[in-house]
Amino acid sequence: MEFPRSPRIPQVIHIVLLIFATILLQSRNVRGRHVDHLNYFEYGAITCRAHSASLTDFGGVGDGITSNSKVFQAAIDHLSQYESDGGSMLFVPPGKWLTGSFNITSHFTLYLHKDAVLLASQDENEWAVIDPLPSYGRGRDTEGGRYISLIFGTNLTDVVITGDNGTIDGQGASWWDKFHKGELQYTRPYLIEIMYSDNIQISNLTLVNSPSWNVHPVYSSNIIVQGLTIIAPVTSPNTDGINPDSCLNTRIEDCYIVSGDDCVAVKSGWDEYGIAFGMPTKQLVIRRLTCISPFSAVIALGSEMSGGIQDVRAEDILAINSESGVRIKTAIGRGGYVKDIYVRGMTMKTMKWAFWMTGDYGSHADNNYDPNALPVIQNINYRDMIAENVTMAARLEGISGDPFTGICISNVTIELAKQAKKVPWNCTNIEGISSGVVPLPCDQLPEHGSEYISACNFPTDSLPIDNLDVQICSYRRKYPLDSADKQLLTTMNNDELMGDQ
Numbered sequence: 481m482e483f484p485r486s487p488r489i490p491q492v493i494h495i496v497l498l499i500f501a502t503i504l505l506q507s508r509n510v511r512g513r514h515v516d517h518l519n520y521f522e523y524g525a526i527t528c529r530a531h532s533a534s535l536t537d538f539g540g541v542g543d544g545i546t547s548n549s550k551v552f553q554a555a556i557d558h559l560s561q562y563e564s565d566g567g568s569m570l571f572v573p574p575g576k577w578l579t580g581s582f583n584i585t586s587h588f589t590l591y592l593h594k595d596a597v598l599l600a601s602q603d604e605n606e607w608a609v610i611d612p613l614p615s616y617g618r619g620r621d622t623e624g625g626r627y628i629s630l631i632f633g634t635n636l637t638d639v640v641i642t643g644d645n646g647t648i649d650g651q652g653a654s655w656w657d658k659f660h661k662g663e664l665q666y667t668r669p670y671l672i673e674i675m676y677s678d679n680i681q682i683s684n685l686t687l688v689n690s691p692s693w694n695v696h697p698v699y700s701s702n703i704i705v706q707g708l709t710i711i712a713p714v715t716s717p718n719t720d721g722i723n724p725d726s727c728l729n730t731r732i733e734d735c736y737i738v739s740g741d742d743c744v745a746v747k748s749g750w751d752e753y754g755i756a757f758g759m760p761t762k763q764l765v766i767r768r769l770t771c772i773s774p775f776s777a778v779i780a781l782g783s784e785m786s787g788g789i790q791d792v793r794a795e796d797i798l799a800i801n802s803e804s805g806v807r808i809k810t811a812i813g814r815g816g817y818v819k820d821i822y823v824r825g826m827t828m829k830t831m832k833w834a835f836w837m838t839g840d841y842g843s844h845a846d847n848n849y850d851p852n853a854l855p856v857i858q859n860i861n862y863r864d865m866i867a868e869n870v871t872m873a874a875r876l877e878g879i880s881g882d883p884f885t886g887i888c889i890s891n892v893t894i895e896l897a898k899q900a901k902k903v904p905w906n907c908t909n910i911e912g913i914s915s916g917v918v919p920l921p922c923d924q925l926p927e928h929g930s931e932y933i934s935a936c937n938f939p940t941d942s943l944p945i946d947n948l949d950v951q952i953c954s955y956r957r958k959y960p961l962d963s964a965d966k967q968l969l970t971t972m973n974n975d976e977l978m979g980d981q
C-alpha cells in the first residue's frame with residue numbers, strides 16, 4: 481500500500497487502519513469461528529483457561545532443526561504462575577517444533593494447531609532419566625531407570641493436552657533400532673505420561689511413530705482420552721496405543737489406532753512390585769475404537785495386572801486385521817485379578833483369534849516373584865459380536881489349579897476363514913456358559929440355547945467418568961498478535977521518533 485509522504489498523516493492513517501483491521505478480524509472471527517485459527521478459535525475442554533500464550537512469545541523456532549526444549553519449559557514454567565489464577569494455555573502454532581522432553585503443570589492446557597508438529601528429539605541428552613515405576617520395579621526394556629516421556633506430568637490436577645488434530649511425531653525409528661540391537665541404556669520414552677494426577681484430558685491429536693507406548697496415564701483418576709489418531713508401523717516394537725495403568729475412572733472414546741502392539745492395553749503393575757503397590761485399574765470405559773494391530777490385541781488386559789483390573793466396559797469396537805479381539809494375559813506370580821469385564825458390539829474383520837486368554841504369559845520382572853501368587857480371572861462377558869475371516873474362534877487357556885471362571889459369551893457369530901484351524905475353540909482350565917454362539921463353543925462353555933441370548937451382562941448404570949463433561953472454551957490471542965505485528969509496531973514507533981526529530 482502507498483501512503484502520502486507527508487510526515488504526520490501517514491502514521492495516523494496507519495494506526496487507524498491497524499485498529500480497523502483488528503476490529504474487522506475480530507468480528508470475522510466471531511461470525512466465522514474457524515476463519516482465522518491462529519488468533520481466535522473454540523475448542524472442547526474439561527476446564528477453560530484465563531491466561532494464554534503462544535510458543536513464539538518465548539522464542540520458539542518451528543523450523544524442525546532448532547531444539548525448543550528450553551522454550552517449552554520456559555513457557556510452561558512462566559505459565560505455571562497462573563495455576564491458582566484461572567489456569568493457562570500454551571498455544572503451539574503451525575510449524576515443526578523439534579523438542580526433547582518437557583514437564584507440564586496443573587490447571588494447564590497444551591493446544592496444538594492442526595499444522596503444528598511436535599518432533600521428538602532423537603538426542604538422548606534431551607531426555608532425563610527417571611526412576612522406574614514403583615509398581616513395575618524396573619524399566620520394561622532394561623533394568624533400572626527409564627527415559628522420561630516427551631510430555632511428562634506428575635502430581636498434577638486439571639491438565640488438558642489437545643488441539644485441532646495437531647501432530648506429535650515420536651521419530652521412533654532410531655529407538656526401535658536400538659531396542660532391536662540391544663543398545664538401549666534405559667527403557668524407551670513414551671509420548672505422553674501423566675502420573676499421580678487427577679482430571680486429565682488428552683484429545684484431538686495425531687500421534688505417530690512413538691518410541692514405545694503412546695499414551696500412559698498411571699496412578700491417576702478422572703481421565704478422558706478422546707479423538708486420538710495413533711499410527712505406528714505394525715512391526716514397530718511395543719508401540720501400544722493407550723495404556724491406562726493403575727487408573728480409576730477413565731473414558732477412552734473415538735480413537736483410531738494402527739500399531740505394532742495392543743491398541744488399548746489395560747495394566748496395573750508387574751508381579752511382586754504390582755502386588756505391593758496394590759493400585760488397580762477400575763471403572764474404565766472404551767467406546768468407538770477402531771483398531772488395526774496384526775500382531776497384537778485390540779484390547780489387552782495385562783499382562784501386567786498385579787494391582788487388579790476391574791469393571792471395564794467396552795462397546796462399539798471395530799477391529800480390522802488384528803491378531804486377537806480381546807485378550808487376557810497373565811501368569812503365575814502376577815497375583816491380582818481381572819474381573820467384571822464387559823464387551824459388546826464388536827465387529828471383527830480378518831483375525832487370528834476373536835478371543836484369547838493366556839494363563840502362562842511368563843515375562844517376569846525378575847526371579848523374585850511369588851509362585852503362590854495366582855491371578856483371579858472371573859466374570860468375563862462378551863456379547864453381540866460379528867467376526868469374519870477368522871483363523872480360530874478362540875484360544876482360552878486358564879491356569880491349572882486356578883481356572884478362569886464366569887466366562888459368558890452370547891450372540892456372537894464368527895465366520896471362519898478358508899484356511900481356518902480344524903478345531904475352532906480350544907479351551908483349557910476355564911469355566912462358563914455360552915448362548916447363541918456360532919461356531920458351537922467348547923464343552924467348557926456349554927450352549928444354553930437362544931432364550932439365554934442376552935445372558936452375558938453389560939451394566940446399565942453409568943460410571944462417574946460419564947459425568948465429566950467437555951465444555952466449549954475459546955482462545956483469543958492478545959494484541960499485538962505475533963512477531964510480524966510486533967515488528968510493524970516497532971517500525972511505526974521508530975518512524976514516529978524520526979518524524980519528531
Ligand SMILES: *[C@@H]1O[C@H](CO)[C@@H](O)[C@H](O)[C@H]1NC(C)=O
Nearest residue numbers: 524525642683684706707950
Ligand atoms: C474433538 O473434535 C471433535 C470434532 O472436531 C469435537 O466435536 C470434539 O468436541 C473435540 N473433543 C475434544 C475433547 O476436544
Ligand SMILES: *[C@@H]1O[C@H](CO)[C@@H](O)[C@H](O)[C@H]1NC(C)=O
Nearest residue numbers: 553581582583608610632634
Ligand atoms: C521433569 O521432571 C522430572 C522429574 O519429575 C525431572 O527429572 C526432569 O528433569 C524435569 N524436566 C525438566 C525439563 O525440567
Ligand SMILES: *[C@@H]1O[C@H](CO)[C@@H](O)[C@H](O)[C@H]1NC(C)=O
Nearest residue numbers: 614634635636675676677699
Ligand atoms: C507425588 O504423589 C505421590 C503419591 O501421592 C507421592 O508419593 C510423591 O512423593 C509425590 N511426588 C512429588 C514430586 O510431589
Ligand SMILES: *[C@@H]1O[C@H](CO)[C@@H](O)[C@H](O)[C@H]1NC(C)=O
Nearest residue numbers: 644645646684685686707709
Ligand atoms: C487427523 O489427522 C489424521 C492424520 O492425518 C487423519 O487420519 C485423521 O482423519 C484426522 N482426524 C480428524 C478428526 O480430522
Ligand SMILES: *[C@@H]1O[C@H](CO)[C@@H](O)[C@H](O)[C@H]1NC(C)=O
Nearest residue numbers: 825863864865866891933934
Ligand atoms: C445380537 O448382536 C447383534 C450385533 O452383532 C445385534 O444387532 C443384535 O441386536 C443382538 N441380538 C440380541 C438379541 O441382543
Ligand SMILES: *[C@@H]1O[C@H](CO)[C@@H](O)[C@H](O)[C@H]1NC(C)=O
Nearest residue numbers: 829830831869870871897899
Ligand atoms: C482373510 O484373511 C487372510 C489372512 O488370514 C488374508 O490374507 C485375506 O486377505 C483375508 N480375506 C479377506 C476377504 O479379507
Ligand SMILES: *[C@@H]1O[C@H](CO)[C@@H](O)[C@H](O)[C@H]1NC(C)=O
Nearest residue numbers: 875876877901903906907908
Ligand atoms: C489346545 O491348547 C493346548 C494348550 O493350551 C495345546 O496343548 C493343544 O495342542 C491345543 N489343541 C489344539 C487342537 O490346538
